[in-house]
Amino acid sequence: MSRLTRSIIYFIALISPIMTLHGQINTEQVLRIGANTNYFEDYVLSIQYFNQVITVNPRLAKPYFYRAIAKLNLDDFAGAEEDATLTIERNPFITEAYEVRGVARQNQGKNREAIEDYNRVLEMFPEERGVLFNKAMAQGSIKDRKGAAETFEALLKKYPRHSEGYLGRARLHLENKDTVAAKADIDKALSLNSSSVNAYVMRADIAIHSGKDYKAALADIDKAIELHPESAGLYINRAYLRYMNDNFYGAFDDYDHALKLEPTNEMALFNRGLLRTEVHDTNKAIEDFTTVINLNSNDYKALYNRSILLAEIGDYDAAIADIDRVLEAYPDFAAAYFLRYDINRRKGDMRRAEADYNKSIALAKTTIPVTPDRQFADNAQGSTDGQAGEDDGEEPSRQTETQEQVKKRFSSLTTMSANYTPENNLTTIRGKVQDQELRVELEPIFMITYYTSPTEIKLNGEYIREVNDLNATGLLRFGLQVTNREPSLRDPDLEERHRSSINFYNSYIANHSPRAVDHFGRAMDLYTIEDFDNALKDINTALELTPDFALAHLLRAQINYLRKQKTGKSAEGTRKILRPEDVADVLADIDATIALSPFMPVAFYNKGVILAETGQLEEALKAFNRAIELKPGFGEAFFNRGYVYLTLGDKEHALPDLSRAGEFGIVQSYPLLKRMTSGR
Secondary structure, three states: OOHHHHHHHHHHHHOOOOOOOOOOOOHHHHHHHHHHHHHOOOHHHHHHHHHHHHHHOOOOOHHHHHHHHHHHHOOOHHHHHHHHHHHHHHOOOOHHHHHHHHHHHHHOOOHHHHHHHHHHHHHHOOOOHHHHHHHHHHHHHOOOHHHHHHHHHHHHHHOOOOHHHHHHHHHHHHHOOOHHHHHHHHHHHHHHOOOOHHHHHHHHHHHHHOOOOHHHHHHHHHHHHHHOOOOHHHHHHHHHHHHHOOOHHHHHHHHHHHHHHOOOOHHHHHHHHHHHHHOOOHHHHHHHHHHHHHHOOOOHHHHHHHHHHHHHOOOHHHHHHHHHHHHHHOOOOHHHHHHHHHHHHHHOOHHHHHHHHHHHHHHOOOEEEOOOOOOOHHHEOOOOOOOOOHHHOOOHHHOEEEHHHHHHHHOOOEOOOOOOOOOOOOOOOOOOHHHOOOOOOOOOOOEEEOOOOOOOOOOOOOOOHHHHHHHHHOOOOOOOEEEOOOOOOOOHHHHHHHHHHHHHHHHHHHHOOOOHHHHHHHHHHHHHOOOHHHHHHHHHHHHHHOOOOHHHHHHHHHHHHHHHHOOOOOOOOOOOOOOHHHHHHHHHHHHHHHHHOOOOHHHHHHHHHHHHHOOOHHHHHHHHHHHHHHOOOOHHHHHHHHHHHHHOOOHHHHHHHHHHHHHOOOOOHHHHHHHHHOOO
16 A cells, blocks of 8 residues: 555544534535545546535645545546645645645656655655655656666665566666666566566567567567456557567457457557558558548558558559648658659659659658657657667757658558556446547537436536526426436336327417417427427427527527437437538527527537537637636536647647546546547
8 A cells, every 4th residue: 555545544534524514515524425435446426526625615625635636547637736736735734745746747748847746755755665766767757867777776775676666777778778787677577576567568679679589579478468468559569579470360360359459549550551561452451541541630651551552553643642641741751752753653644753753862862850740750660770769868850860761660560669557448437437448529518308317427407597497487397407418218108298298288278378388398398209390380489479588599409409410419329410501590599598698608508519510619619618607617618628629739728628627527538638648
């Protein structure tokens, strides 16, 4: 048990269960429940408890501290750093908060700031094992190799059986190009812990790049897979090793298995495409490269290789379109000009062919600056052969590679990083939900309905004042609710209940003076049984009778939107793509709702969703901004605004929004946060 965990338990023990104040939550009891929930790794739910305490008493330090731990476990590193800082501002004597903040900063690449936090902890606890290890790793990341070596020395002197310490020092030796010392530390780590997946992967990496001993590397990767058979990355690495040992069938099997584990793994798809190219399975290779490009439209390696294959099957225009995109990104890439020369030559366009040939020859002996975003460069086959790297202390802009190295990088199998860490794939909202393979899409619109699907994160529907007021009149036969997770009603008894209600309205409306509320009530019953056409007729009548009926405008927008969506999903399970002109009437009704009820956050939120879905992103941001102004705790609006920012390429603004959304219980924020930060 780490000291950080012990301290959490210690804090829990200090909490008194007694609080006699009435009219507010028992903050200490809720804090204790949240801390216990944290302990059982239900991090998303625990955050909701801490939010309650913070709302009642924002001056307390402990709820921020516990929430920081929860966010750290969910890989929301920016959010964890912020909460740890808030903890320290309220109580600078909670030493563990510096440790949490250090870990959060280190995971964001803020290594110098992390070291400052670790030093603060070490002032009080100079032999804290985890902090010494993290500090040494951070020192290595900022190229303070002397400092890192001294910290590792102190760590291993105090804890000579700390296997991860030897692996950390092994990485430092590798940065110093001392593979002999690195291998000795790895062997020592394995003598202490024969189940260390990291050690086997690192030793295999040394065998590959230092001695080209592919058989020894294969044996280590086999062992790693035996220990952790659910890692797609290990199968990708073994496929490469099998390929280097001339076992093509084994390599294909491993790529196929990796893709069973992770169907959208771009590296496995790309590598399998290269292997299919080599065995002249051209059409299937094109399929693999196309899948990669569909997943990442800026994958220039896949574009380059697909261009070669498209030219082979005579699709010259498509081949040129692909290689044109590569040259836009790599305007000094000689092999790409030569490929375009060859395609134009086959087409018979000799004027363009000659220009590309001359450009290719002129560039052939030049070198190309290495840019920080070069694809897979650090893990490419042979990437360390005579090539400058960050370990040499050069700025990326000053590093160069030859034209041959660039071409090799674009057409070589790639492997996963040796700094591999096994993780668990969980299947519920408990634990590390960021590891789930969730479909990430916009949070849907909120709907007026009679039924909701409460969860342990969100027990109640959304609040709209007008809905509350209408329910209070008792004029409707059932209580209205607001949700963006409307349950699917398959119960015949429920359907009969609403058909009976419709018959009641039929009789009542036929024998009484017309009232908008009665047509609205019947429209709700018709909507519930999915008779959208007749529901719209009633809503239109309600608005003819009472044009300023805000909820009727909102309901009409909702029904028209769902009709256009055809139950909201396409056959593939994704939202149907709508154009701006498709939703003009929907937006008109939402604007009418806003004009009548300008302080309704849901109306602005729904407008933002529909604008975002139809590609009107800047306008969508304005709508989400207003929704958040009106309701600062609107998690769905934070998530969607972050999603839109990411779509616009604005990661700086997106990540804080996703962190806030996760804080408010939007579970899919965490897989997206992890996806956006793991490629750092």
